[in-house]
Amino acid sequence: MNNLLNRIAKGDSSAVEGLLDRYGGLVWSIAKRYSQVAWEAEDAVQEIFLQLWQQAPKFDPQRSSEKNFVAMIARRRMIDRLRRGLNHPREASLDELASAAEPVVRDDRRIEEGTEAGLAARAMRGLPAAQRQALILSVYYGYTHMEIAQATKTPLGTVKSYITRGLKVVRDALSPPRIDGKALRR
């Protein structure tokens, strides 16, 4: 596999610029979404890339695309920062609540069919609106289950259940069939 993360895992530092060209904007956008001020986002971006250099050997192209792996590491760090109080706490805004209730993808053509994002979008469109909203507020905006329960005036147990089941639906949409516990090549 000649992807950038595999090259980085082998110590090929020349792949770093390529990774920044390809995913720098994605990482920066994710960091900004979870941050209230610029320096928090900048700090986070440095942490995310440091994690990417360290975690690159764990990237398995049979389990996820490179873009998805980068987004996964970025999300993991941003949620960790939020929970540890590194980023300023936020309150669920009415705008976010409203947009989270809208259809998942406004322009279907924007997402390539068959990609993980495309499969996830399709799976989410099949969810009831309230469940989709809870999932988006949790996964996309990083709110805690408790914050979502309070903001949407929904019992905490229901919110937890929405998010757990919603993630399972998306996971199943993405997961290839398994034989003897091993994932088949996608």
Place this chain on the structure above:
Amino acid sequence: MKKDRLDELLTLRASGELSARQRTELEGLLREFPERGEADFEVAAAAIDIALHVEDEPLPGHLRKKVLADAQRHFSSEKRAHRSGGRRPVSFLAWGGWLAAAAVLLAAIGLRWFPLDGEPGMHRDAQAQRTQLLAEDPSARVVPWTPTDDPTSSSDATGDVVWSDSRQTGFLRIAGLQANDPGRFQYQVWIFDRGRDERYPVDGGVFDVEAGQTETVVAIRNRLRIGEPYLFAVTVERPGGVVVSDRSRIALLAQVGG
């Protein structure tokens, strides 16, 4: 049943809701079911994120340079480790530990600690070490500063203290504190430890804030082990710092859990 519970814990992890107790439970279940795709739910969450993502905003040029510099440091240390027989790379933190040991030695022979962080190169290193500490120690505490009414401390002074109990190391990050003339006064950091007399907080070293610097990152140089820190304070002291502060000028406070 156990597999259902494992899935439940993995979904909690993917949405950042896993408690310390649940993390331990998850680790046990993952050992029991190693074939389970432990990152599957995080992959699903990342796919949702990308699906909802409208447009990438370009990475700012100055940030790109910082990331490239971080990468250069990372790969250089990896190469050094490889050349020295595949041992783990010597981290900046280990170097920080050497500095702390040197501080003890200097104290033992009666010399004052000197403010290394005034040098621009040291500032960059402290920043990199702070980033690395946060990335490597998930239990590191992060405590925000509260400004005071001291003239050096503007109302919008901000930043935080990052402290790792296990590594006995930490960093101050400060913005909005008045630049100092090291010949007139210096800042000194103090760590209040529940296991010690409140009158004698642990000295964390002196430092300077350079004019024109938007943000200062300083490594804490505690010469004593800290058991349970509950307060960090920055005081204004005479050049070189003091052994016991009279606390007449407190510039910043950071209360753990405050």
